[in-house]
Amino acid sequence: MHKQSFGGGDAMSLLSSTTRGTITRATLTKDIRLEWRSKDALNSMLFFSLLVVVIFSLSFDPLAEESRRIAGGLVWVAFLFAAVVALNQTWARELRNQVLDAYRVSPAPPNALFMAKALGNFFIVSLLEALMTPLFIIFYNLRALGPAWQLIPIGLLGTWALVVNGTFFAAISLRTRSRELMLPLLLFPISIPAVLGMVAGTTAILTGENSAHFWIVLLLTYDVVFTTACLALFEKVLEAE
Amino acid sequence: MKRLFPILAVLTALMLVYAVYQALVVAPTERTMGDVQRIFYYHVPSAWTAFLLFFVNLVASVAYLVKRNPKVDALAMVSAEVGVVFCTVVLVTGPIWARPVWGIWWTWDVRLTSTLVLWLIYVSYLLLRRFSDSAQAPALAAALAIFGALDIPLVYFSIWFFRTQHPQPVIGGGGSIDPRMWRVLLINWMAFLCFALLMCWSRYRLETMRREVEEAQALESLLGDDRGPSAEIRNPKVALNRSGQ
Numbered sequence: 001m002h003k004q005s006f007g008g009g010d011a012m013s014l015l016s017s018t019t020r021g022t023i024t025r026a027t028l029t030k031d032i033r034l035e036w037r038s039k040d041a042l043n044s045m046l047f048f049s050l051l052v053v054v055i056f057s058l059s060f061d062p063l064a065e066e067s068r069r070i071a072g073g074l075v076w077v078a079f080l081f082a083a084v085v086a087l088n089q090t091w092a093r094e095l096r097n098q099v100l101d102a103y104r105v106s107p108a109p110p111n112a113l114f115m116a117k118a119l120g121n122f123f124i125v126s127l128l129e130a131l132m133t134p135l136f137i138i139f140y141n142l143r144a145l146g147p148a149w150q151l152i153p154i155g156l157l158g159t160w161a162l163v164v165n166g167t168f169f170a171a172i173s174l175r176t177r178s179r180e181l182m183l184p185l186l187l188f189p190i191s192i193p194a195v196l197g198m199v200a201g202t203t204a205i206l207t208g209e210n211s212a213h214f215w216i217v218l219l220l221t222y223d224v225v226f227t228t229a230c231l232a233l234f235e236k237v238l239e240a241e
Numbered sequence: 242m243k244r245l246f247p248i249l250a251v252l253t254a255l256m257l258v259y260a261v262y263q264a265l266v267v268a269p270t271e272r273t274m275g276d277v278q279r280i281f282y283y284h285v286p287s288a289w290t291a292f293l294l295f296f297v298n299l300v301a302s303v304a305y306l307v308k309r310n311p312k313v314d315a316l317a318m319v320s321a322e323v324g325v326v327f328c329t330v331v332l333v334t335g336p337i338w339a340r341p342v343w344g345i346w347w348t349w350d351v352r353l354t355s356t357l358v359l360w361l362i363y364v365s366y367l368l369l370r371r372f373s374d375s376a377q378a379p380a381l382a383a384a385l386a387i388f389g390a391l392d393i394p395l396v397y398f399s400i401w402f403f404r405t406q407h408p409q410p411v412i413g414g415g416g417s418i419d420p421r422m423w424r425v426l427l428i429n430w431m432a433f434l435c436f437a438l439l440m441c442w443s444r445y446r447l448e449t450m451r452r453e454v455e456e457a458q459a460l461e462s463l464l465g466d467d468r469g470p471s472a473e474i475r476n477p478k479v480a481l482n483r484s485g486q
Contacts, residue, residue: 176369193396
């Protein structure tokens, strides 16, 4: 609203889609470069999910048949909890030196910033999954009885489902008193259908008993619905004062 | 408006007593389940009331994001709070009924799971309101309410597919209900609705009063007034009179 009072409304309309793309790309490369130099989030996420793999494998010591049934749940719960680490620091970085406030008064479209943050998180969480999946396969002696290639769309769609809402709710929890604690409390209830889709889809492929098609369609629907909702509502959240 | 409140309170109390009498004495005993089935008259009206209140919350949240009216936000908050109370009643009476009838306390059935997820979403909504500053809470909470509403159909379909093998719920699973039972059910629902309205109303008054006091305090600290607390803070009745008009 105050953009227009500063005469920024014209600037907004001048912003073409290429400008949006430039802003998204600039923020994305900045975030990934920062993460690449420090590797804070990636290291703690990797170690956390390694701990989950070891502790569960140790405490259940499952047979190959049992692990096919439980691995889907374990993998995604481990990734879900690990992803919260990356999601929590998404916006925290921008609080230092009032970067977020500067962004708010600039005529840059909020959606470009949101997409950059969501894509950055998607990249980091996907990297974590790519690194951890071989370990899961080794520790749980996994071999898919169904069409294994379908794990790729489930992985990509599921990760986006976690990350797009996670980025949005991280922006919300940034405004609360107990930031880090608030994110999982907001994210997990909303993510229940997505988590169910990932877990049931993965289990269906690993056991080869059912088709995973419904779950892929469900994840796709979830992604479309919530990506639209995030883009529509992000401005309201960024400018909630 | 202020005089109407005690009248409504007395009416609601009478209706609740009448509804209890109807449910426990007048309603016919169910053939297979026996007297346990009478919990139906509390379980189902609570569910309907909770869903209605959550719907009010959604409408008020959207309206708030469009109009930015703080009164609409107070309505959203109040309906979510009272809705969670009724939803809790549903989730408590459900297992009490299920145990003797189905032989289990809980099952991951479509309706049970969806109601539980709905409850979880609204508890997180109330937590968000509690943990954010009063200036930012309305917009953030409204966004969360819209996300919750979008989530519910997805929850429903995912659980429905996940548990298609599960038998239909006993009540409303295509079976017909005795018309006398319907009558008692509707009487109970009316009583519960009045009760919910009463709770929402008093909670709304309390909330608007709290906000007025907060505003007065903020204004006072801004103006640097050292004459002591304003009339509203010394005497909350002033604020009560104002909000009751």
